[in-house]
Amino acid sequence: MNSVEMGVSRLKAKIARASRWRARLWATILAIFTRGLTTIVSDSTQTDGTRSIPAARKIPLPDGPLVVVANHSSHADSAALVAAIGRVRPVLVVSAKDYWNQEATAEWLSAGLIGTFAISRDGDGLAELMRAKELVQAGVALVLFPEGTRSADGKVADFHTGAFRFAAEIEATVLPIAIRGTHEVLPKGARRGRHRPINLRLGNPSKINQKAIKQETVRVRDEIVELCELPIEDHPGFGWARVSRLAFGWVGLVVCFFWAFGEGIFWPLIAEMPLLLLIVTVGWRWRGLALIASACVGSIIGVVTTWWLVSHGINPPSPLTTPRMFEVAAEQLRTDLGGAFWHQMLNGIPVKVYAHEAGVLPLSFSELAVAMVPRIVRITLIGAGGWLLGNFLSRWLRSTLGLVQSVTLALFPFGLWLTVWYWTDL
Amino acid sequence: MTNKRVSRVTDTVGRWAFRVAAFYFGFMTLQWFAFRGSWFGETPTILASFFTIMDALVLTLFTLFAVAAVAAQLKPWRFSWHPWAAVLLNAGSIWLAVDVFSWIFAK
Numbered sequence: 001m002n003s004v005e006m007g008v009s010r011l012k013a014k015i016a017r018a019s020r021w022r023a024r025l026w027a028t029i030l031a032i033f034t035r036g037l038t039t040i041v042s043d044s045t046q047t048d049g050t051r052s053i054p055a056a057r058k059i060p061l062p063d064g065p066l067v068v069v070a071n072h073s074s075h076a077d078s079a080a081l082v083a084a085i086g087r088v089r090p091v092l093v094v095s096a097k098d099y100w101n102q103e104a105t106a107e108w109l110s111a112g113l114i115g116t117f118a119i120s121r122d123g124d125g126l127a128e129l130m131r132a133k134e135l136v137q138a139g140v141a142l143v144l145f146p147e148g149t150r151s152a153d154g155k156v157a158d159f160h161t162g163a164f165r166f167a168a169e170i171e172a173t174v175l176p177i178a179i180r181g182t183h184e185v186l187p188k189g190a191r192r193g194r195h196r197p198i199n200l201r202l203g204n205p206s207k208i209n210q211k212a213i214k215q216e217t218v219r220v221r222d223e224i225v226e227l228c229e230l231p232i233e234d235h236p237g238f239g240w241a242r243v244s245r246l247a248f249g250w251v252g253l254v255v256c257f258f259w260a261f262g263e264g265i266f267w268p269l270i271a272e273m274p275l276l277l278l279i280v281t282v283g284w285r286w287r288g289l290a291l292i293a294s295a296c297v298g299s300i301i302g303v304v305t306t307w308w309l310v311s312h313g314i315n316p317p318s319p320l321t322t323p324r325m326f327e328v329a330a331e332q333l334r335t336d337l338g339g340a341f342w343h344q345m346l347n348g349i350p351v352k353v354y355a356h357e358a359g360v361l362p363l364s365f366s367e368l369a370v371a372m373v374p375r376i377v378r379i380t381l382i383g384a385g386g387w388l389l390g391n392f393l394s395r396w397l398r399s400t401l402g403l404v405q406s407v408t409l410a411l412f413p414f415g416l417w418l419t420v421w422y423w424t425d426l
Numbered sequence: 427m428t429n430k431r432v433s434r435v436t437d438t439v440g441r442w443a444f445r446v447a448a449f450y451f452g453f454m455t456l457q458w459f460a461f462r463g464s465w466f467g468e469t470p471t472i473l474a475s476f477f478t479i480m481d482a483l484v485l486t487l488f489t490l491f492a493v494a495a496v497a498a499q500l501k502p503w504r505f506s507w508h509p510w511a512a513v514l515l516n517a518g519s520i521w522l523a524v525d526v527f528s529w530i531f532a533k
Contacts, residue, residue, distance in 0.1 A: 422475075
């Protein structure tokens, strides 16, 4: 490997690393500010001949040198293409030097966050593109918008031939991609975006015949125009689709029940956790009530089980609890039986601690049953809150639920640690 | 005459840095009163843990955003007041957060 090849290979690795995080960044941003990005590819095994791939999954791309050409009507186009392609391959987006490199902030934003390869629009486009030849041959996908500028009305304008001459010159595969929805999300000149779905429809990859560049340009444009005429598909994100399936299946009910049941005995994570995760996806359906009921019943049985075990001399394990939690719970049950479980709603002491102390005292079953009312109120309130919130925010959650849940689950241990630390005697 | 106005992109970044900082300062003030005034009882540990984590994340993000908005004005050496106000508001929010959560968790 000579020094030029080594340089290209290092640069490719750097672009690959950057492309992966840029893809995640833009997939996240598009999930939040649009109804989500879906890539639609041909698939003969499906009944309608296509397969929809959410932004969280990898899309199939051809091997070898690749030039991606797409229609252009919005700044969101580059973001959508980077989000989809950057997961699979290193990618650079050809940009206009006269637009993006006029001021430092714009240049930094475009180069850093999108990964642009700036060329001049008034010079010899092909000569400038040839600077990327080694990188494309090494495997970097180069995205070009052959219209040369964003379409103001969303219609596909005539294509310039530069991208196709470049692809023919370096024998790269050309992949046409029709971008739908970005014009509705962020049209040219708009300062704020709208919440709409975005589709990328992958066309047929092909090599370009060097002797018929103009015909090839027209052919690829026609293919993109044809794909653009197909209706925009509005699919929920990967997280929502999966969670919704679980929520409507028996698994959801079982998980809610056993989680709450376990939490009443030894399980260190709160009963409402799976309930909240699942209930936001069910909409105005009775399934929401069923999920709340299963968590409530599980919690009641769990608390009663612990009370019974402790009052018969068996102490179940209590991970992530502290002696101070037991002291406070015992004190509250002794002095204010009616209010003890009300305090438990927000104070962070696990319900199993109260159940344990109820067995130690011991409370009678009827006393325990009355004391547990706030517990049921809490589960019902949190469940109903999640149910309502899921309905009101479903427009946003459909594309972001996976992200929201991942962030919540990642941060949960810190919250748990803070709560346990609060109740630790220092 | 030299143009001392900031460009459109820098201006937009600065304005948004200010808007989000102002919004969160208001929200942080509400949290301060809620916890200091014991609106959620004497031991609101679950809510305090939740807001400690959320505030730490959001304030870090917004402060970085405000600092970046200030930095974006340095190279062209053209200034608007928005990013500076954003930095001040974020500093205020951080002070409120540290004050209220150290008070709760130091109990």
